[in-house]
Amino acid sequence: xxxxxxxxxxxxxxxxxxxxxxxxxxxxxxxxxxxxxxxxxxxxxxxxxxxxxxxxxxxxxxxxxxxxxxxxxxxxxxxxxxxxxxxxxxxxxxxxxxxxxxxxxxxxxxxxxxxxxxxxxxxxxxxxxxxxxxxxxxxxxxxxxxxxxxx
Numbered sequence: 001x002x003x004x005x006x007x008x009x010x011x012x013x014x015x016x017x018x019x020x021x022x023x024x025x026x027x028x029x030x031x032x033x034x035x036x037x038x039x040x041x042x043x044x045x046x047x048x049x050x051x052x053x054x055x056x057x058x059x060x061x062x063x064x065x066x067x068x069x070x071x072x073x074x075x076x077x078x079x080x081x082x083x084x085x086x087x088x089x090x091x092x093x094x095x096x097x098x099x100x101x102x103x104x105x106x107x108x109x110x111x112x113x114x115x116x117x118x119x120x121x122x123x124x125x126x127x128x129x130x131x132x133x134x135x136x137x138x139x140x141x142x143x144x145x146x147x148x149x150x151x
Contacts, residue, residue: 005119008096010065010088015077020065023088027063028145030126031104032087033111035069036079041110044127048112049085051134051141056086060142063087067097069109114145122148 005020012018032048034041048064055062064087070076073092080089090097100106104113104121112126123129123145133141 005096008094009091011080011091012088013081013084013086015081017091018088020088024063024065027061028142028149029115030062030064030145031067031100031113031115032064033067033069033101033104033106033109033113035071035109036075036083037070038109042083044110044131045083047134048127048130049083051130051138052085052087054138055142058139060139062142062145065090067100067106068092114148116149116151122151 005024008020009017010020010023034045036042052062052064064085066080066084066087066089068076068079068089070079070092076089076092103119104111104115106113110127112123112130113121114123114126116122126145129141129144
């Protein structure tokens with residue numbers, strides 16, 4: 001992926017750890033800021049799950065990294081394992097959470113930001129795009145994200 005996540009350990013869906021640099025290498029990366037207690041997040045997460053699952057089933061190189069605003073480690077793990085797809089998550093209490101909230105200007109949730117390999121935000125309104133065309137044209141939306149990452 002990029003130097004900015006090199007050495008960071010992320011959680012896989014089974015709660016084992018994986019190196020972010022290796023797991024994100026060569027992928028279109030969407031950062032998903034959300035929480036289990038948040039009503040708009042509860043409405044949006046299934047849409048993102050469907051979008052992601054369709055792309056993975058088609059063999060597209062996409063990865064979502066979940067940045068949880070859940071209040072406890074247990075809440076994060078329950079929310080992540082029960083409501084999310086087989087994507088990755090930042091560990092509870094990891095300092096990159098606050099760093100990336102600032103870097104990617106996260107003021108409310110849910111938010112999806114697509115980043116390129118250098119960590120630059122290339123799509124700010126990922127959530128709106130998934131709501132608008134994630135179900136009707138997932139491949140077209142992925143192609144736009146991929147093109148933005150490769151500019």
